[in-house]
Amino acid sequence: MAEFELIAQHFTFGHKPESVVLDKGDDCALIKPLTSSEKLLAITTDSLVAGTHFLADIQPKALASRALNSNLSDLAAMGATPKWYSLALTLPKNIANNQVWLSEFSQQLAALNEEYGCYLIGGDTTSGPLAVTISIIGEVEHSQAMLRENAQVGDLVCVTGSLGDAVGGLQFVLNSDLTAVQPAYKQHLLTRFNHPTPRVAFGLAAKQFVRCAIDVSDGLVADLSHIVKASQVSAEIKLSQLPLSDALVGQFGQMQAIEYAATGGDDYELCFTINPAHLMDINKIAEQTGVVVTVVGEITQSEQNNHQVFTLLDGQTQQLTQLGYQHFA
Amino acid sequence: MAEFELIAQHFTFGHKPESVVLDKGDDCALIKPLTSSEKLLAITTDSLVAGTHFLADIQPKALASRALNSNLSDLAAMGATPKWYSLALTLPKNIANNQVWLSEFSQQLAALNEEYGCYLIGGDTTSGPLAVTISIIGEVEHSQAMLRENAQVGDLVCVTGSLGDAVGGLQFVLNSDLTAVQPAYKQHLLTRFNHPTPRVAFGLAAKQFVRCAIDVSDGLVADLSHIVKASQVSAEIKLSQLPLSDALVGQFGQMQAIEYAATGGDDYELCFTINPAHLMDINKIAEQTGVVVTVVGEITQSEQNNHQVFTLLDGQTQQLTQLGYQHFA
Structure with a gap:
């Protein structure tokens, strides 16, 4: 043709x-x-x-x-x-x-x-x-415009939707032998991987209250790292607060689901920081635009020039296997 | 990295x-x-x-x-x-x-x-x-803006630079056994293929006098066809007037050079039509911007709805092997 x-x-x-x-x-x-x-x-x-x-x-x-x-x-x-x-x-x-x-x-x-x-x-x-x-x-x-360089110490770190579903769906794409715990889990995760939902309406409505934002394409920790580096701050993420879908937890168990949520790419949810005073406004906009917003951590002061994202589980720093891929690594 | x-x-x-x-x-x-x-x-x-x-x-x-x-x-x-x-x-x-x-x-x-x-x-x-x-x-x-739909019967069809060099250079890329008639010919043709010269300054200066224009990426006949279809006219190209480089003629001979010039792609010269009254203006701009412009034909009335580019040699219609490639053909 x-x-x-x-x-x-x-x-x-x-x-x-x-x-x-x-x-x-x-x-x-x-x-x-x-x-x-x-x-x-x-x-x-x-x-x-x-x-x-x-x-x-x-x-x-x-x-x-x-x-x-x-x-x-x-x-x-x-x-x-x-x-x-x-x-x-x-x-x-x-x-x-x-x-x-x-x-x-x-x-x-x-x-x-x-x-x-x-x-x-x-x-x-x-x-x-x-x-x-x-x-x-x-x-x-x-x-x-929501840039990456405006995060301030004390800001809440929020995310839209649920995290880790895309990399959960990817497991079914890569491994045809993977058994679905429930058919609905597989379907949900594959749909999230194949048809991600860009948060356009939420971004437009929320930007007046948002300090900075990035979309989660390489994994929450990797993407939030860009914000903390650009803003010269650090961040703490509470892994127990990451929004996980029932399908992800049901299919892979709690710990694997958390790891996927923190480091898996391709979710195309938004990660953003706000002044805590605006949490009510953000929740209202979330409701209006049909998006769930979860507070997953906060922006902290960097020690010296070490701008980092710390992941905490039960108050302890938790090392994660890095899934968020880098091309040509 | x-x-x-x-x-x-x-x-x-x-x-x-x-x-x-x-x-x-x-x-x-x-x-x-x-x-x-x-x-x-x-x-x-x-x-x-x-x-x-x-x-x-x-x-x-x-x-x-x-x-x-x-x-x-x-x-x-x-x-x-x-x-x-x-x-x-x-x-x-x-x-x-x-x-x-x-x-x-x-x-x-x-x-x-x-x-x-x-x-x-x-x-x-x-x-x-x-x-x-x-x-x-x-x-x-x-x-x-120089659109494709404004060509009028009686317009001159002009081109910048020389045509066919890129497809001439391509022959050396595709066939390492091809012998250069002169080393300088090979070098000229390869340079024209590898480093085409977009006619940006000429296009900017000439547009006030140009009726419509297209760049020659798929071959003169193929690209001029887009102009005649969009403008609901036809065109006659005099093959003997196509601008040919010494290198192209020296390497491939007159007839092959003409065929390359009429149908070879990747030259990135401009093909454009003008009211004949503006030929002097165009020649002046060509001189100012260091570009050679050649009149290669004219826009003619279409018979019925058959908008076509006719190629003439010594007054006779000449069929050409189509080189201008179509993807997925």
Whole structure:
């Protein structure tokens, strides 16, 4: 299938917003951002590559969800409103000629565009090993962007949703012999892995009360480490307070679930810090946006220049096996 | 090497423009575009994948040039000023740990940023088969963007530079047994293939006189076809007028050179149409920006709804072997 037919047939969907002056099919897309002097563009890029982030036989809907939602999650962590994105799709020949695969992939993108209010403006399709790179642009008011460098000693460390489910789901992907304790556990964990939920609405509503935020893509401890380093503070996480799903605990037991929650990646929940005085406001917003928020620790003073995340269990420092992966480590 | 070190060591270069509020290292980059109501953002994305667009042993400087310059060329074809770009880099382990490779790749990017005035705002590095996806953003005045749909019957069809050199250079890449007629021919053609020259300055200066433009990435005939279809016209190309380098003709002979020039991709020259009354203006701009411009044909009326590019040699229609490749064909 030629590139132009592929775009026409599978990647032309959604209602073109007024801000899009020129769409797919010319040398560039042309967009008209809002011209308020307070508005900034927030831009982020994420690649998913077969063999590194997913297995080559991944379901097309799961690939679409993970590729777009990991980008939306970065915007959520900045408090930005999703607007436009480009899609670079590298397809092996068997998939490029598989109309069912392409339909399911693009239908899932279209559904997510509808849900999160973003629009596909262009991209590139090439032949090669399966990979998806999305670059997304959002808008955010300068004064309300949730950066990483503003955490202050005494801030509460909070997270949305439950943690560790994605790495729990990954165990079923990697190990077909793994027995589900209950079928519903497996299904829940796989859904959380394949279709993560970017916390866009919560990020937008909460940013007025949030000091800094990051999305949990590499694991809570690893991601919170970026906040403490940028803010020149430390943090204590109470492992017993980590929000765990029944499925995760039921499938893997309490201790393994805690380890997954503290160090497993791909959850795409938000980790953020707030002044304790704003906890009521945050809880209200959580309720309004249908998200559970849990306080899991606090920001502490660093000893000398050692900005670290400490994980505590029953008041004792607990060493964890690091799961949050680093590329090229 | 961890992703964060890799970014700090190799991908932190250039003078951060005032428009960049937040740089690499947070969830998103934050940029502040000009707030004139006439300004649009022009956005384009290009992927280069090992085995499809280049061989895996490509020189890192050539890969950096081809990846960034193919994107800059799309902005040139729109008449947009390059501003910010993101880089998604997928590296196999041996390259991720090869400091010399990474240095050369990033030095070449830095040099091109300096030359074309663009700035790396962020991206992603992942492990996997070598691939580069760049998404670049430029600025253009709404009324001066060079679209594809404005060609009119009687317009002259012009091209910048010389055509066919890139596919000539590719022959040396693909066939190590190919003998150079002269060493300088081989060197010229390989340089044109590995380090294409995006016509950014010419595009910016010429756009006021240009009716529509496209960059020659898939081959002149294939790319001009997009213009004639979008504009609902046809075009005649006089093959004897195609600008051919001495190296291309010297290496491959006149007829093969013409075929390469008409149908070979990756030249990243501009093909554009103008009202004949503006030829003098265009020639002046060509001289000022150090670019050769050649009139290679004209826009003609379509018979019925058959919008086509006709290639003529000595007044006769000449069939060409199609080289301009289509992915997944």
